Amino acid sequence: MEPELDDAAVPAIQQKRFCATFDIEDWFHAENVRASLPTHDWDRLESRLEPNVHELLDILAATQARSTFFVLGWVAERYPAVVRRIVDDGHEVASHTYLHRNLNQLTPDEIEGELSRSKDRLEQVAGSEVLGVRAPNFSVSDLVLDLVAETGYRYDSSYFGFTQHDRYGQISATVPPGAPVTEIRPGLLEIQMTRVPIATVQVPWAGGAYFRLIPYPVFRWGVAKHLRSNPWFTFYFHPWELDPDEVPPAGMPRTLRFRAYTGRGRTRRDLRRLVTEFGSCRIDEALRGLGHLSSNETTP
Numbered sequence: 001m002e003p004e005l006d007d008a009a010v011p012a013i014q015q016k017r018f019c020a021t022f023d024i025e026d027w028f029h030a031e032n033v034r035a036s037l038p039t040h041d042w043d044r045l046e047s048r049l050e051p052n053v054h055e056l057l058d059i060l061a062a063t064q065a066r067s068t069f070f071v072l073g074w075v076a077e078r079y080p081a082v083v084r085r086i087v088d089d090g091h092e093v094a095s096h097t098y099l100h101r102n103l104n105q106l107t108p109d110e111i112e113g114e115l116s117r118s119k120d121r122l123e124q125v126a127g128s129e130v131l132g133v134r135a136p137n138f139s140v141s142d143l144v145l146d147l148v149a150e151t152g153y154r155y156d157s158s159y160f161g162f163t164q165h166d167r168y169g170q171i172s173a174t175v176p177p178g179a180p181v182t183e184i185r186p187g188l189l190e191i192q193m194t195r196v197p198i199a200t201v202q203v204p205w206a207g208g209a210y211f212r213l214i215p216y217p218v219f220r221w222g223v224a225k226h227l228r229s230n231p232w233f234t235f236y237f238h239p240w241e242l243d244p245d246e247v248p249p250a251g252m253p254r255t256l257r258f259r260a261y262t263g264r265g266r267t268r269r270d271l272r273r274l275v276t277e278f279g280s281c282r283i284d285e286a287l288r289g290l291g292h293l294s295s296n297e298t299t300p
């Protein structure tokens with residue numbers, strides 16, 4: 001299928017908010033590879049984080065795109081220079097928790113620890129307030145949202161309303177599919193992952209494996225279609241998805257290997273095309289532009 005592309009609509013689309021966001025973790029934090037790792041001592045595994053994040057930052061610098069980076073506290077402690085480059089390049093630093101544990105499987109004390117410890121570490125390294133958080137694997141829940149609000153975050157970006165996925169968390173509040181910003185708790189905004197309506201189905205279209213598995217012209221068509229009738233698109237991706245040279249762990253099941261590694265050979269080129277065409281903005285700046293955050297709640 002080659003969808004019809006309406007190029008005449010592109011200049012108008014660029015007035016809208018395309019927020020390309022990135023979850024900053026190493027290859028061994030990815031859920032699909034965790035069970036196949038030779039050790040769970042991350043310090044004994046080869047790190048590939050620095051070159052992959054610098055590659056990502058180079059792509060964004062070349063296209064003058066600004067983004068929100070959800071960074072693990074664990075990463076900020078080991079690679080503070082990477083976080084400082086993210087800040088120096090004009091991007092927003094937000095939290096991806098401390099150790100990349102699925103929050104909806106933890107006790108309240110453990111969740112609070114993941115949220116507050118990462119916020120503290122990231123603020124120390126970045127030198128500015130951390131306003132947002134994204135739970136690993138979109139592992140949100142009602143309790144997680146309560147604790148995100150209590151810990152002092154202003155927005156959460158962990159909700160992916162796709163009930164067919166085995167890992168995504170669920171919440172009891174209603175988040176309408178097209179709503180970019182929803183006040184999910186008093187003072188806490190939810191920035192959900194974008195889905196695109198095709199026929200009668202809301203199809204996950206927000207990035208990650210969907211960006212690697214869907215051919216670029218089709219993916220681009222879905223983004224343009226969404227932005228023609230909505231003011232905001234939230235896209236997410238990982239630095240390890242730009243790395244075609246990562247070797248899968250031995251014995252990794254074929255289906256997980258497919259999910260984790262397919263399409264990596266073209267992602268550098270296609271990410272550059274995506275942010276060149278649609279631009280990108282930081283979530284905090286987009287929220288401020290819409291009046292959801294006051295001007296003293298922004299990073300420099």
Ligand SMILES: [Zn+2]
Binds near residue numbers: 025029096136
């Ligand atoms: Zn993650």
